[in-house]
Amino acid sequence: MARGSDYGAFMEKFLLQPSSSPHVLPLNSLTFAVKDIFDVEGYVTGFGNPDWLRTHPAATSTAPAILAILRGGATCVGKTVMDGNGIQLGLQVDLSFLCTSLLLCELLKGQFLCSTHGINRHYGTPRNPCVPDRVPGGSSSGSAVAVGAKLVDFALGTDTGGSVRVPASYCGILGFRPSHDAISTAGVIPLHKVLILLDFGVLAIPTVQGPPPKLLTDPPALDAFRVRAYDLLSIAGASGFCQVSIPLGLYENLPVAISLLAKHGSDGFLLNLVETLYSALKEEVGIAENLSY
Template sequence: MTADAHAAAAASARCFVPYPPVPLENAAAGPLAGVRLAVKDIFDVAGYPTGCGNPHRLAMSGIKSSSAPAVQALLQAGAHFVGKVYTDELAFSMNGKNAHFGTPRNGGAPDRIPGGSSSGSASAVSNDLADLALGTDTGGSVRVPASHCGLIGLRPTHGRVSLAGVMDLASSFDTCGWFARDMGVFSRAGEVLLGPDSAPLPEQPRTMVAADVLALLEPRVQEVFSQTLDRLAGVIGTPQPVKTAAPSFDTLYWAFRHIQGYEAWQAHGEQIRRHDFQLGPGVAERFSWSATITPQQMQQHSAVRAGFREVFQRLLGQDGVLLLPSAPDVAPLLTDSEQSLENYRNQAVRMLCLAGLSGCPQISLPLMRLDGAPFGFSLIAPVGSDRSLIRYAARLMHECA
């Protein structure tokens, strides 16, 4: 692609933050040599501000003198930085629309939202403007855009990848994830970022299907998922149907919402009030609600999380992989109402909170299509099994090639 063609494609995709370019040193050789890297604009990158998808935070940022360790590790592995990309405002959304800066283009389904909050990261990779992009996942911000845009995306084990130099949203859920189109690139990035597994999966994991998650979804979604299980039978065998939500999806949903909201307000509430942040639709309402959560509620819902984590990790054991769709459906249309998008988000949280509350890694693979749009197939695995999960996911990708 010529420089002019690349600039035109980047303008069309609307995913890159238009900061004046600052050259960043990267290793001349390494496992990611020649790989184009985009970085979500909540990571510090030397020579750039960190705007966090919000004009107030951008004005307050200043120019950073060093890069977040996750960024630096990829540069030292040979990746070539091509720019910072937009995020949903303060990373507190799942649809990819930013009231201040617009909506990055979904390269897998241009008439649909890209998903967020790592919207620009998914847009850059799905529009072939980057080969690899860093994002973060608190409540689904890598898994949902990966599903919507037809990409590979990982929410790693909580705490597995450094979040130093990265904006907090809800620290007990925040994770550093990434996107790629190519499994080779994706796997090499994992080798750089993850280090050795503390609890690797066996060569042939025990497979399970989240039957209670499927029961929440429309028959057409269940059907395409079932067809995909049939295509993968040579690798996954016959998965066991299991119940995942203990005690219930509603209980887990509210536990996740309260913990996330409480931590988000602790991280951002003082600045929002002091500087009268003008927040966009959805984000404003979520922060307003978050301001009402009490320490007592936080303690109550943290106890729910602890109980669920014990039950869920026992379900997985050291050898189990749970199979489920990455999202409730394909990406909503760009023309859908704010209320429709909020309803979709609330439905998504009910299934996405399984990995969030348990701290387990979850990978989304572009193995399904529905209504002509990409739709992700997910695997959740035990804490500390991330690299072996990626290797197992690669076998599934090969089976469907």
């Protein structure tokens, strides 16, 4: 398949039209893509791996999360590449969103995976539109790249250990991980199970502990980076917290992001808080950049 013009983000392209309605729908005219872990009727859910794709039948129904977005007026334009290098089965994912605007996150209100780098040796690694010589982050790599490259308005991914938050921070876009069980994960290949629920307020932390690794970084160095990253990423994964990764711009030509976490069930509160703080955060970053010159 020819994927050069789409940053290598897509596994396959198709059109799922929105539901017809006499009313103006909240997602009218918007386009989205879905990670190749979501069922779409008539298509094999490929799980990022050609052997899985070859040995499994086409889905007989479409994931409820996709159907809900179609009912909201958006058009699905295809499935995106994900990590596809190892196997870990039998548990559960958390559905997450990647988008370029807070408004989209509010309207929308996890690997053969287990990698935060976005590397797929079978289909090729999607190209990071923000820093082309760096990895895009994973495992929802194609979804983040599609949004970062403005190929779609938003995308669906999955996130337990950082699979949306990491690529969002690397590609300079917003990444939202809802509270566990806030959105149906039916029709999604099951993976990780979320553990205990804690009761904190809002916590501000770096999304990851450093800039995205360079492409072709040695595997041991990638593994060491991943282990360090999980020190921060596991907070939401183990607790069921909701989390938003917020792009703050570039520092020395590399993307920088901060995350806000809130207790389980506080999704609406967290998104409203981010909307309130976002402009002020960007302004403070601009001031800091000017002072550094």
